[in-house]
Amino acid sequence: MSSERSDTRSAYWTHRTGGLISGLLFIFALCFSAGAAETGDALVTGSIGEPRNLISILVSDSGSSQVTGLVYSGLVRYDKDLELEGELARSWEILDEGRTILFHLRKDVRWHDGEPFTAEDVLFTYQSLMDPKVPTPHRSDYELVESVEIVDAHTLRVKYSEPFAPALSSWGMGVLPAHLLKGKDLVKSGENRNPVGTGPFRFLNWDTGSRVDLVANEDYFEGRPNINRYVIRIIPDQTTLFLELRTQNVDEINLTPLQYQRMTDTEFFKENFRRFRYPARGYTYMGYQLENPLFQDVRVRQALDHAVDKQEIIDGVLFGLGQPCTGPFIPGSWATNAQTIPRPYNPLQAKSILATCGWTDSDGDGWLDKNGKVFEFTLMTNQGNEQRKLAAEIIQRRLAEVGVRVKIKIVEWATFVHEFVDKGRFDAVLLGWGLSVDPDNYAIWHSSQIGEGKYNFVSYHNAEVDELLVKGRTTFDQEARAACYRRIHEIIHEEQPYMFLFVGDALPIVHARFQGIEPTIAGIGYNLKDWYVPKSQQRYLRY
Numbered sequence: 001m002s003s004e005r006s007d008t009r010s011a012y013w014t015h016r017t018g019g020l021i022s023g024l025l026f027i028f029a030l031c032f033s034a035g036a037a038e039t040g041d042a043l044v045t046g047s048i049g050e051p052r053n054l055i056s057i058l059v060s061d062s063g064s065s066q067v068t069g070l071v072y073s074g075l076v077r078y079d080k081d082l083e084l085e086g087e088l089a090r091s092w093e094i095l096d097e098g099r100t101i102l103f104h105l106r107k108d109v110r111w112h113d114g115e116p117f118t119a120e121d122v123l124f125t126y127q128s129l130m131d132p133k134v135p136t137p138h139r140s141d142y143e144l145v146e147s148v149e150i151v152d153a154h155t156l157r158v159k160y161s162e163p164f165a166p167a168l169s170s171w172g173m174g175v176l177p178a179h180l181l182k183g184k185d186l187v188k189s190g191e192n193r194n195p196v197g198t199g200p201f202r203f204l205n206w207d208t209g210s211r212v213d214l215v216a217n218e219d220y221f222e223g224r225p226n227i228n229r230y231v232i233r234i235i236p237d238q239t240t241l242f243l244e245l246r247t248q249n250v251d252e253i254n255l256t257p258l259q260y261q262r263m264t265d266t267e268f269f270k271e272n273f274r275r276f277r278y279p280a281r282g283y284t285y286m287g288y289q290l291e292n293p294l295f296q297d298v299r300v301r302q303a304l305d306h307a308v309d310k311q312e313i314i315d316g317v318l319f320g321l322g323q324p325c326t327g328p329f330i331p332g333s334w335a336t337n338a339q340t341i342p343r344p345y346n347p348l349q350a351k352s353i354l355a356t357c358g359w360t361d362s363d364g365d366g367w368l369d370k371n372g373k374v375f376e377f378t379l380m381t382n383q384g385n386e387q388r389k390l391a392a393e394i395i396q397r398r399l400a401e402v403g404v405r406v407k408i409k410i411v412e413w414a415t416f417v418h419e420f421v422d423k424g425r426f427d428a429v430l431l432g433w434g435l436s437v438d439p440d441n442y443a444i445w446h447s448s449q450i451g452e453g454k455y456n457f458v459s460y461h462n463a464e465v466d467e468l469l470v471k472g473r474t475t476f477d478q479e480a481r482a483a484c485y486r487r488i489h490e491i492i493h494e495e496q497p498y499m500f501l502f503v504g505d506a507l508p509i510v511h512a513r514f515q516g517i518e519p520t521i522a523g524i525g526y527n528l529k530d531w532y533v534p535k536s537q538q539r540y541l542r543y
Contacts, residue, residue: 037516037532039216042229042540045252046241048384049413050234051212054195054203055186056174057129057136060453061417062434066232067212070528071112072174072197075103075122080520080527082437084168088117088175088198098163098476103171105154109221111177112202119156123148124178134186135453140443141170144474162474165481166438174199200225200529210234226516226532229540236384236412248272251511256387257319260507273509274517276524280506282434283325284388285498286379286395287458289426294377301496302343303353307402308395309345314502317390322504327489328433328441330503334478335439335485340493350402361403368403376405377427380420382413388430391501395430422453439485442469445492460497513537 049063056068075089086092088109093102109117126148128134144164149157160167177196181189195203200222201214214230233250235241242259244250255264255275264275288295295301314322329336354360359368359375368375379395381388389410396406411420420426433444443449446469449456465488472484493500508524510517516531517524533539 037226037530038535039224039226039532040228040535040541041513041533041538042231043227043252043514043528043531044231044233044250044540046233046235046244046250048234048236048238048241049382050209050236051206052414052418053187053192054206055181055189055192056176056195056197057125057134057138058186058192060137060422060455061413063234063413067203067214068174068195068197069199070201070214070230071195071199071203072176073109073199074172074174075105076168076172078169078172078437078522078526080518080522082522087172088122089171092168094168096159098167099160101158101167101171102151103156103158105156106221107154109198110219111179111198112196112217112219113177113180114219115177115179117175117198118153119150120153121175121178122156123150124182125173125176128176128181128186129173137443137449137453137455138173140446140449141166141173163476165473165476166440169436169438201230204229220529222529225529227528230528238384238386241384245273245509248511251514253509255507255509257317257321257504257507258386260321260509261319264509269509272512274512275507275509276519277321278506278519278521278523279323279330280434280504281330281437282432283328283330283503284391284430284432284501285325286501287429287431287498288496289424289428290459290461290497291424292377292427294375294427297357298495299353299357300359301499302494303350303357303402304399304404305343305496305499306346306353307350307404308398308499308501310342310501311345312398313391313394316394317387318502318504321507322502325500325503327493327500328444328498329439329485329489330435333439334482335489337486337489337493340489347398347402354402354404359403366403367405374405375403376407378407378409379428379430380409380411380416380426381430382416383410384413387504388432392430395499421457424452424457424459439481440469440473442473445469445488458497460495462491462495465491513539 047063051064051067052061053059053064054067056072059065059068073087075087076084077087079085088106089103090106091104095102105119111117129136129139129142144160144162146159146161151157180196181191193206200217200220202217204213204215206212211234212232216225216228218224235244238256241253245253310324323331324342326340326342354368358370362369379392381392392408396408399406421429443455445460445465447461447466450459468484468488472481475481513533514531518527
């Protein structure tokens, strides 16, 4: 997965759904193998982002969620058709007009250390999520929970103070082992680098700056994965990552558009790899620190939106493998406001709007100024993502044409997120969100989610949006919810706390020796447990 921030459910489901779970699927090379699956071999994948923390409820970045999504299990998950199904829960009952969920838990589940999984673990996970001393960005999904009651060792009753539409899906959060973590400081505990879960893979080792090793869970309740080992090599540079793919030292990566269009359309790659293409369920944006006086006037943000040619970014950076984005919902989603269209690229209009805000070139040096101060800011993004770097350069050039000076600062991923984004120490950031199936994005836009380590790091506050976000998550009627989200889309497009740039296509590539890959609207990673390599093609025999 690319180095993106993710919301609660998206973070958890990223690997299982490939992080890319919406839209029409285009498959450029696909091979199905007859016969029974065989065990053995290792899948070596590459990531430009290193994990930050491996305790599920603390995770807010893709590097960490790639690991935790395989180590931990939730009560529910999405299947290949994006329908919720049981994972640790074998079944459930929705009672009291949606205010109560009675979970019936599986009885055949053991933690990786051999201890049995029980309802006590789920209760502990919930209590940790709600503990104010625990710096989790996921608390908002559980704020309407009135109580969690253990009925017996394998039955759990969850009561809500009012209906909560994403209630069931929120229990996809990875459950933590109470017997190991109860009474400990989760941030400082050793488990943040040595997680114990119930998922298909067990944690083996984390060599900082180099790799993370997972091994097949022999006691997995749905059957042992066919692949013996899952290795994540941490390679912060996309060019180096591609070279490792080319030499077959890495089996799986997400291609850049350039790599997809021009560098892998060769006989070598056609023979040795399979490429996939489908719309990503996420978007790329430039987010403003709204506490910065430069960006507090909505007219300024609207002017900057006019000043940047998004289609130029899609054509030049994505090689056409994407589409414009106007707000916080994916094009084609039932929550999207289809009447909201992109502002046209119009630098003259941008300059005119900025002039009405007092920004003019008073000294003729080519840069806009106001009260003796030049309009300039620093745009930050993460190291290793060439796509974002190129997009930042186009933004820099286009804004310079209207007299706005932009400096670009590229920072190593973990430092970028922890020291700058989480703490709000930036003028503007170029980032991406991976979104969940449910359109609830309370954690990103509600004003209560402003604060260090939370997802509303741009400090956006709008009373109507706050009200609509609450209304949207507390009704089950999809049309009523859609009306809320479409209005939110309209308001956020108007106010431009982000400059929404594009929705890119997902472009994963996997070595051809891996069989059992069945692409669906859920992507390719949802059935990783079932991937296998025929014995005659296995490379890592010592695993």
